Amino acid sequence: MADYILGIDGGGTGCRAAIADTSGKVLGTGQAGPANIMTDMDTSVVNILAATDAALLAAELPVHAYSRITACLGLAGANVSGVAAQLQQALPFAQSSVVSDGIIALQGAIGDADGVVVILGTGSVYISRSNNAVTMKGGWGFKVSDLGGGARLGQKLIEESLLAYDGIYQRSPLSNALLAHFNDEPHAIVRFAHDARPNDFGQFAPLVFEYAAMNDPLADKILKQSVETIEAALDASMCDDQPVLSLIGGLGALYGPRLSARYQPRLRAPQADALTGAVALAAKLYAQTAQS
Numbered sequence: 001m002a003d004y005i006l007g008i009d010g011g012g013t014g015c016r017a018a019i020a021d022t023s024g025k026v027l028g029t030g031q032a033g034p035a036n037i038m039t040d041m042d043t044s045v046v047n048i049l050a051a052t053d054a055a056l057l058a059a060e061l062p063v064h065a066y067s068r069i070t071a072c073l074g075l076a077g078a079n080v081s082g083v084a085a086q087l088q089q090a091l092p093f094a095q096s097s098v099v100s101d102g103i104i105a106l107q108g109a110i111g112d113a114d115g116v117v118v119i120l121g122t123g124s125v126y127i128s129r130s131n132n133a134v135t136m137k138g139g140w141g142f143k144v145s146d147l148g149g150g151a152r153l154g155q156k157l158i159e160e161s162l163l164a165y166d167g168i169y170q171r172s173p174l175s176n177a178l179l180a181h182f183n184d185e186p187h188a189i190v191r192f193a194h195d196a197r198p199n200d201f202g203q204f205a206p207l208v209f210e211y212a213a214m215n216d217p218l219a220d221k222i223l224k225q226s227v228e229t230i231e232a233a234l235d236a237s238m239c240d241d242q243p244v245l246s247l248i249g250g251l252g253a254l255y256g257p258r259l260s261a262r263y264q265p266r267l268r269a270p271q272a273d274a275l276t277g278a279v280a281l282a283a284k285l286y287a288q289t290a291q292s
Contacts, residue, residue: 002022002068002069002070002094002095002286002289003022003065003068003069004019004020004021004022004027004061004065004068004069004070005019005020005021005022005024005069005070005071005072005279005282005283005285005286006018006019006020006052006055006069006070006071006072006093006279006282007020007071007072007074007104007275007276007277007278007279007280007281007282008035008048008051008052008071008072008073008074008075008275008278009074009101009104009273009274009275009278010034010035010036010037010044010047010048010051010073010074010075010076010101011034011035011036011075011076011101012034012036012039012076012199013034013199014031014032014033014034014035015031015032015033015034015035015044015047015048015050015051016029016030016031016051016275017029017030017031017032017048017051017052017054017055017275018055018275018276018278018279019052019055019056019058019059019061019069020279020282020283022283022286023283024279024280024283026279027058027059027061028055028056028057028058028059028060028061029054029055029058029275030050030051030052030053030054030055030056030057030058031051031054032046032047032048032050032051032054033046033047033050034047035047035048035051035075035076036075036076036077037075037076037077037078037083037084037086037087037098038076038077038078038080038083039076039077041083041086041087041090044075044077044087045087045090045091048073048091049066049092052066052069066092066093066094067092067093067094068094069093069094070093070094070095070096070282070285070286070289071091071093071095071096071097071282072096072097072099072104072278072279072281072282072285073087073091073096073097073098073099073278074099074100074101074102074103074104074105074274074277074278074281075087075098075099075100075101076100076101078098078099078100078101079100079102079136079139084098084099085098095285095286095289097281097282097285099281100136101274102117102119102125102127102136102139103127103134103277103281104274104275104277104278104281105117105119105127105248105274105277106127106129106134106277107277107278107280107281108270108271108272108273108274108275108276108277108278108280109246109248109270109271109272109277110129110244110246110268110270110271111271111280113129113243113244114129114130114131114241114242114243114244115128115129115238115242115243115244115245115246115266115268116128116129116234116237116238116242116244116245116246117245117246117247117248117270118230118233118234118245118246118247118248118249118252119139119248119249119252120148120149120150120230120247120248120249120250120251120252120255121149121150121202121249121250121251122142122146122149122150122151122198122199122202122250123139123141123142123145123146123149123150123151123198124138124139124145124146124147124148124149124152124230124233124249125137125138125139125146126138126139126233126234126237128237128238128239128242129242130239130241130242135237137233137236137237138233142198142201146198147226147229147230147233148226148227148229148230148233148251148255149198149202149251150198150201150202150205150250150251151198151199151201151202151205152201152226153201153202153204153205153208153222153226153251154200154201154202154203154204154205154208155193155201156222156225157174157175157178157204157207157208157218157222158178158189158193158201158204160175160218160221160222161174161175161178161179161189161218162186162189164179164218165179165184165186172211172216172217172218172219173211173214173216174207174208174211174216174218174219175218177207177211178204178207181204205251208222208223209223209251209254223258226255227255227258227259227260230255230259231259231260231263234263238266242266243266244266244268245263245266245267245268246267246268246269246270247267248270252270
């Protein structure tokens with residue numbers, strides 16, 4: 001029987017760990033580098049264990065005490081077929097469950113309730129729970145999905161600003177600000193876009209919301225299109241009997257006030273973060289094992 005439970009929240013920018021007693025009381029936390037298991041399995045394993053060791057150290061527990069741990073790992077890339085099972089074979093814990101980072105975000109945000117959680121950060125994904133059945137929509141990556149996410153907002157801003165530079169669309173204060181960032185040099189924008197990753201595009205998303213607060217027509221246009229996409233996904237994800245909607249991620253709180261009246265009454269602030277959700281799911285896994 002394990003003595004401790006472990007929650008892991010891992011993605012493309014970093015990995016966080018929380019070690020807790022079997023009641024779920026957190027004893028220590030740690031962090032390490034990226035843990036997207038679809039992108040780089042070997043590095044993810046190294047960083048998962050490094051974050052775990054940091055949490056054990058913070059809790060003043062023996063480092064490498066893996067055989068005493070029941071773990072739930074919520075990781076980017078775990079929704080890709082076969083990847084989670086591959087990782088599970090490489091883990092040294094007494095017992096472990098590998099799930100998508102969206103699952104631990106759902107648990108953290110709304111607990112055991114039925115509802116929908118939308119992660120709106122660099123990308124976007126919609127997670128719905130109804131009668132214990134969980135479904136996910138979106139989250140297929142920046143190049144083919146993630147509408148409403150920060151990367152797509154930044155990409156759209158650059159596209160619209162180049163059209164304004166060419167005189168095809170009218171300039172606005174927002175397009176002028178974006179062009180000024182590149183010294184009004186379109187070739188610099190092209191060079192940037194050639195090698196840019198989602199996070200690089202996403203750096204411009206806050207600018208869209210900033211100028212929308214000043215009624216900039218371009219910012220309003222971009223956000224109107226994004227909200228229409230978000231609500232189309234909500235229409236497909238949310239049933240009438242799901243009373244709770246929580247928007248999380250770096251852009252979640254910014255989008256909330258822009259949703260239409262039919263969704264406003266369901267909006268709830270998240271109860272906790274994804275790492276807390278991972279700990280809660282690890283506690284459930286431990287309890288199920290103890291009863292069997």
